[in-house]
Every structure is written in structure tokens, then in C-alpha cells.
Amino acid sequence: MEYASPRSLDEAIGLLSQAGVDARPMAGGTDLLVQLRTGARRPELLVDLKQIPGLCGIDCGSQGFRIGAAVSGAEIGECLPLREAWPGVVEAAELIGSTQIQGRASLGGNLCNASPAADSVPALIAAGAVCTLIGPAGRREVPVDDIVRGPGETALGEAEIIVDFRLPRPQDGTGDAYQRMIPRTEMDIAIVGAGVSVRVAESGECLACRVALGAVAARPIRVDEAAAALMGRRPDSEALEELAARASAAADPIDDKRGTRAYRTRVAGVLARRAAEEALRRAGDRWAARSQSS
Amino acid sequence: MSKRHVTTTIDGEGREFLCEDWQTLLDVLRDVLMKTGTKEGCGTGDCGACSVLLDGRLVCSCLMLAAEAEGRVIETVEGMAEGDRLHPLQQHFLQEAALQCGICTPGFLVAARALLAQNPDPSEREVRFWLAGNLCRCTGYDKIVRAVLAAAAEMRGAEA
Numbered sequence: 001m002e003y004a005s006p007r008s009l010d011e012a013i014g015l016l017s018q019a020g021v022d023a024r025p026m027a028g029g030t031d032l033l034v035q036l037r038t039g040a041r042r043p044e045l046l047v048d049l050k051q052i053p054g055l056c057g058i059d060c061g062s063q064g065f066r067i068g069a070a071v072s073g074a075e076i077g078e079c080l081p082l083r084e085a086w087p088g089v090v091e092a093a094e095l096i097g098s099t100q101i102q103g104r105a106s107l108g109g110n111l112c113n114a115s116p117a118a119d120s121v122p123a124l125i126a127a128g129a130v131c132t133l134i135g136p137a138g139r140r141e142v143p144v145d146d147i148v149r150g151p152g153e154t155a156l157g158e159a160e161i162i163v164d165f166r167l168p169r170p171q172d173g174t175g176d177a178y179q180r181m182i183p184r185t186e187m188d189i190a191i192v193g194a195g196v197s198v199r200v201a202e203s204g205e206c207l208a209c210r211v212a213l214g215a216v217a218a219r220p221i222r223v224d225e226a227a228a229a230l231m232g233r234r235p236d237s238e239a240l241e242e243l244a245a246r247a248s249a250a251a252d253p254i255d256d257k258r259g260t261r262a263y264r265t266r267v268a269g270v271l272a273r274r275a276a277e278e279a280l281r282r283a284g285d286r287w288a289a290r291s292q293s294s
Numbered sequence: 295m296s297k298r299h300v301t302t303t304i305d306g307e308g309r310e311f312l313c314e315d316w317q318t319l320l321d322v323l324r325d326v327l328m329k330t331g332t333k334e335g336c337g338t339g340d341c342g343a344c345s346v347l348l349d350g351r352l353v354c355s356c357l358m359l360a361a362e363a364e365g366r367v368i369e370t371v372e373g374m375a376e377g378d379r380l381h382p383l384q385q386h387f388l389q390e391a392a393l394q395c396g397i398c399t400p401g402f403l404v405a406a407r408a409l410l411a412q413n414p415d416p417s418e419r420e421v422r423f424w425l426a427g428n429l430c431r432c433t434g435y436d437k438i439v440r441a442v443l444a445a446a447a448e449m450r451g452a453e454a
């Protein structure tokens with residue numbers, strides 16, 4: 001196996017699209033290098049994406065945020081404006097692995113590894129993140145929702161890579177949250193992950209809601225029926241119960257050593273509700289902070 | 295294919311080495327540079343025995359290619375003591391008997407040093423979460439956590 005570390009997107013796409021070479025992009029390598037070691041993958045060429053400026057760094061502009069696809073979890077955690085705007089996305093990214101794994105693990109890798117249990121993915125879907133893809137055929141923008149097709153399978157074309165993730169500046173009354181359940185307190189794979197984002201009016205009425213679940217289907221899923229339980233009303237406990245029931249109903253999980261199908265199904269509802277409550281609390285805090293400052 | 299030539303800084307010294315593209319930094323530290331202070335437990339990112347700092351950031355050297363070290367600054371457990379003078383973390387690991395077989399110790403020391411560099415006064419909970427990626431089969435962790443807290447206190451005192 002050979003290693004290359006291109007400095008530009010053109011160079012990277014060129015390396016990845018060479019005829020007859022089994023090439024694989026690499027960001028933090030925390031999935032890929034484990035797969036190389038176990039023999040699960042045997043690429044001939046690893047194309048390191050971390051020296052390409054477009055995949056590095058986080059920009060916080062007036063329009064919103066651009067998070068480079070190769071940026072590590074540790075850097076995401078250190079970006080205070082992002083944490084302030086999208087705390088659910090940041091808390092999900094920070095749940096990936098240990099401190100050591102955080103030093104390297106990227107959002108692009110978490111998404112493209114295409115595990116049904118990837119922690120950042122439900123949070124990104126709930127927040128409405130869009131990714132920029134670049135490949136031999138040019139550039140396109142795709143919602144995170146549409147990237148993962150099934151375990152280990154993505155919608156990316158041949159030699160196509162994710163360059164960055166875009167998140168808008170949150171509108172007034174927006175809040176998001178991510179919750180996961182694992183058998184231990186740290187360092188394990190989610191039994192269920194739930195990401196929720198909401199936008200509420202100052203009156204408390206819910207104007208927008210997105211719910212996404214991880215680890216309960218072959219890929220992370222958006223559950224619009226569950227989100228609809230809150231829309232257009234004040235999210236009282238009846239509405240939240242409805243959201244939980246619909247989240248559980250949408251779950252179609254596996255049975256394994258981490259949790260039975262019945263348990264995962266139930267926990268999907270519980271976590272969706274808890275994430276919604278936290279997102280609503282954050283949205284309420286935003287309104288409170290706004291009325292204090294004006 | 296010919297070997298790759300890498301120029302890097304390890305524990306404060308400029309170092310050059312030759313490696314294969316598939317070799318991890320851990321492979322090169324241990325088998326090429328004979329810096330065996332850094333340990334291999336799992337080789338898959340789970341145990342933290344191979345922890346090093348890469349440009350000041352804590353990473354597993356088993357999940358990084360040696361080729362990626364080009365132009366970077368690597369710090370290992372071997373750079374912690376100054377000559378015969380142990381780092382306060384090393385001293386407190388001894389005093390608190392925070393090791394038995396010792397294979398996890400270099401990783402814990404490097405990880406704890408990274409923690410104290412950014413948070414000189416961590417709570418017990420913060421220490422435990424920060425070190426969750428370092429596994430120890432012998433001590434039961436309590437002594438390790440105590441040693442880190444004691445070293446932190448000493449290091450704060452020394453600065454005041």
C-alpha cells in the first residue's frame with residue numbers, strides 16, 4: 001500500500017480516479033486504519049485529505065458555518081461559536097471515541113464509514129446540515145440525510161469526496177440536541193442515538209422540528225412522523241409522548257449483544273423525547289437571552 | 295518500492311527515518327527508532343497504550359501512519375523526565391503505586407500530561423472521562439486517578 005498526501009482538491013481527485021488503482025481517501029484514519037489492520041480493506045493507495053485547505057478549518061460567517069470534512073472532533077469541540085449555535089452537533093461529534101480518537105476523528109469519516117450507529121450523523125441530519133461533494137464530474141451539494149445508503153454504503157460516486165459541511169446560522173428560537181445510549185459510560189457503540197432540532201416561537205409554539213435516529217435501522221433515519229407530533233403546537237408532555245411513540249414505531253433495529261430489538265425500540269422513543277426536551281430547553285434559553293439583551 | 299524518508303521532531307530532537315507507507319507511527323517508534331517506551335496494547339485505538347502527542351494533540355500512534363509525521367512534532371513518554379528528574383506525573387505514579395505490570399503506564403502518563411496542559415485543575419470526574427480511552431487491566435484505576443490529581447496539585451503549587 002502507498003500513501004499520498006495531496007495539497008489540493010484537483011490533485012486528490014486525480015489520485016483517487018487513476019484507472020486501475022484501488023484508492024481510498026483517508027481523514028483521521030480511526031476507522032480506516034483499523035480496517036486495514038484487520039484486513040477488512042486492502043486499498044493500494046491511501047489519499048490523505050488532511051493537507052487540503054478546503055477540508056480543514058471551520059469558518060463562522062454571517063451566512064452560517066462551514067466545517068471542513070477532515071476537521072477533528074477536538075477542533076470542533078474547541079470552536080465556541082459553533083458550540084453556541086449548534087450544541088447538539090458539537091455534543092454528538094464529541095461523543096466519538098476517546099480523547100485520543102477525538103484528536104483525529106472527522107465528520108467526513110464518521111459519515112462515509114456509513115455505520116448505522118455513527119454518532120454525528122443523526123445530529124447533522126436533525127440540524128439540516130448539507131455537504132459539499134467534489135469528484136471528477138464536478139461539485140454538488142447533498143443533504144447529509146441522503147449520503148448513507150446502508151452499512152458501509154454511501155451515495156458517493158467514484159473518486160468523489162466530501163469537502164465540507166454547511167450549517168446555517170440558527171434562526172431565533174432554534175435549539176438542537178443529541179443523546180445516545182451505550183452499555184458503558186464511555187467508549188462504546190450506540191444502542192440508539194437520537195438527534196433533534198426545533199424552532200419555537202416566542203409563545204412556545206413549535207414552528208419546525210427534525211428528528212433523526214441512529215442504530216435502529218440499516219442507516220441513520222429521519223423520522224418526520226415523530227417531528228410532526230410537535231409541529232404547530234406547544235410541546236406539552238402529551239405531544240412529547242406522541243413523539244416518543246412515533247420514534248419507537250419507526251425503529252427497525254437489530255438484536256445483538258448490546259441490546260435486544262425490543263429494548264432498542266423502546267429506547268429510541270425515550271431518547272428521542274429526551275433529545276427533544278433538551279432541544280426545546282435550549283430554544284427557550286435563546287429566547288430568554290434575547291429578551292434580556294434587548 | 296523504495297522506502298519513504300520522513301523528517302520530524304520527536305521529544306525535542308530533529309529525527310529522520312525511513313519507513314514503509316503502511317507502517318504506523320507506533321511501528322516506527324518501536325521497531326525502527328527503538329523508542330520502546332511507547333507501548334502497543336491493541337493496535338486498534340481501544341487501549342491508549344500507544345498514546346503520543348502530535349503537534350500537542352493527544353492521538354493513538356497505532357492509528358496514524360508514520361508517513362503522516364512528516365514535518366510534525368511528536369512527543370512521547372520518553373521526553374517527560376528531564377535527565378534523572380522524573381516528571382511530577384511519573385513521580386506520583388510511583389508514590390501512589392499507580393502501576394503494576396506497567397504496560398498501560400506510558401499511555402496514561404502522556405494522556406494525563408495532555409490533560410494538565412489544558413486544564414491544570416481537573417476534577418476527579420474530568421480526569422476519569424479524559425482517561426476513558428486508556429485501559430488498565432491491573433490497578434482498577436483509582437490509584438491512577440489519585441496520582442494524576444496529586445501531580446496536578448503539585449504542579450499548580452510549583453507555578454504559584
Ligand SMILES: Cc1cc2nc3c(=O)[nH]c(=O)nc-3n(C[C@H](O)[C@H](O)[C@H](O)COP(=O)(O)OP(=O)(O)OC[C@H]3O[C@@H](n4cnc5c(N)ncnc54)[C@H](O)[C@@H]3O)c2cc1C
Pocket residue numbers: 024025026027028029030031032033034049069070095096097098101104105106107108109110111112113117118119120156160161162163187188189338339340
Ligand atoms: C476506539 C474507537 C472508538 C470509536 N468510538 C466511536 C463512537 O463513539 N462513535 C462513533 O460514531 N464512531 C466511533 N468510532 C469510529 C470512528 O472514530 C469515527 O467513525 C470517526 O468519525 C471516523 O473519522 P475518521 O476521520 O477517522 O475517518 P477515516 O477512518 O479516515 O475514514 C472513514 C471512512 O470514510 C472515508 N472518508 C473519510 N473522509 C472522507 C471524505 N471527506 N470524503 C469521502 N470519504 C471519506 C474513508 O475512505 C473511510 O472509508 C470509534 C473508533 C475507534 C477506533
Ligand code: FES
Pocket residue numbers: 333334335336337338339340341342343344345354355356357
Ligand atoms: S495500541 Fe494504540 S490504542 Fe491500543
Ligand code: FES
Pocket residue numbers: 392393394395396397398399429430431432433
Ligand atoms: S498496570 Fe498493568 S495494565 Fe495497567
